[in-house]
Amino acid sequence: MGNSNDVVLLYKTYDIVTEDNNSSIKYPGDAGINADINSIARISIVSTILDVVCRTTGMGFAAVARVTDTKWIACSVKDDINFGLKTGGELLLETTICNEIREDRQLVVIDHVDKDERFCKHHTPAMYGFQSYISVPILRKDGSFFGTLCAIDPKPALINTVQIRGMFTLFADLISMHLSSQDELLASEAKILEEQKISDKLQEALQTGNMGTWSIDPKTLHVSMSDNIKELFGFSLTHDISMEQIMEAIDPEYHKPLTDVLTNAVEKHKSSDITYSITNLVTKERKWVRATGKVFLHGNDPVEYSGLVMDVTADKMEEMRKNDFIGMVSHELKTPLTSLNGYIQLLQRVAIKGADTFAASALGKAHAQIKKMSNMINSFLNVSRLEAGKILIQKHEFQLDELLREIIDETDLTVSSHMITFLPCCQVMIYADHDKIGSVISNLLSNAVKYSPKGKQITVKCEIIEDSVVVSVKDEGMGIKPNDINRLFDRFYRVETKHTQNISGFGIGLYLSAEIVERHDGRIWVESQSGVGSTFHFSLPLKAQEIV
Incomplete structure (x- = not known):
């Protein structure tokens, strides 16, 4: 049968290439077909299936074929009749019955071609010289057509039985199941590889940016951190790190803030972002770090508190130099301005006494401008003190x-x-810093005047809400866009619009107000609608007995 010249011309064969002790087919020109062939090659049970098929049916040739709309490729072959087709061999699709099976997806069984009404005159048996034939479709898990499990023999065979048809169908389903498992495995491996690539890139980015990762078990408080963070703190790279060691490295003034952050994370599941100073336990070098963290929950239970640590020493030192410069310049400006203000007031009294109304008015305006400049300089000084941690909150009742x-x-x-x-x-009656709270109120009123048209109403309200007193300043101004609200209380941030370009200011008033309110354990926020107006609120904690 395999010696027929007509048969030999109808197929091509390709050599098996062995890589890493695994047989694989290198099918030229089609990576998808090549992958499918090798998927069958990786299913070790296929050779056993083909052997069982031949033994059970008495047929001499069996194969698993990949069948597409253009190709018929042998993925695995058992040939005991010298048909001549090897694994990787290709038959012309239109010469096969499998092409018809691909279209209608129905099993085909022929005991004896010459006596079969449908296939006695079919071109395929005549071309390949077989008398018995069976082929069953192999469908993927998603229902798509993969190919066939088929067998042929030049002699008739009694194969159109329930048992044989059932066996072929069972084997086809088994091959389909293995293909699906391989697809899932390859997808998992690809996902793991992609995640590993992402992890490697992230690790590279963390190292480049002087960052590292840390994690705390909320139940046991067991701490783990990346090696570069251990080096930053001066910890051993080979030993576990205890909370006591971490506190030893952190400067004492930050022990309480960090303890509060950890408590809020474990008990209230709050995210964190804090900057603090450390002293390396080995080199004794002082560093500044910024730690961000997030609590991960399983249901309502915290299972991990983890995040990033960044070495921000260079940024912090630059910021401290800027603050020192601002403080120095502000202080140097304040001295001559105080003297100038004294002279202006003296001249103003003289002008009033001499009934010089023009000079008195002009000097009054000069005095107002000096006061405005003095307030601005005081704001810069307060920013400098705030950043240096030297701003004092002096509380008393008022x-x-x-x-x-x-x-x-x-x-x-x-x-x-x-x-x-x-x-x-x-x-x-509240317990707070009288002057600092006064500056917050003044700033909110000043902003309401600056950012609303002349003649508009400004409304101030003070009310008790639960255990807090809330002060509100409402204007009928231009309003604030949502994307500006989140940054409104940042240092030096100003809303830039065509309406604000001629309004003076450095963007420090709201920043200072927010810091003052925060140091009173209060909260500051804004509600605004563009074109309608804004309402700034701040709250301060209040005890029941403080309400008169």
């Missing part, structure tokens, strides 16, 4: 409603362009 009235009255004296309304408020 009535917040009286402070509000005082500042509103002072503002009314210098601002005639807006109507300021102070809504009725109960007497509220």
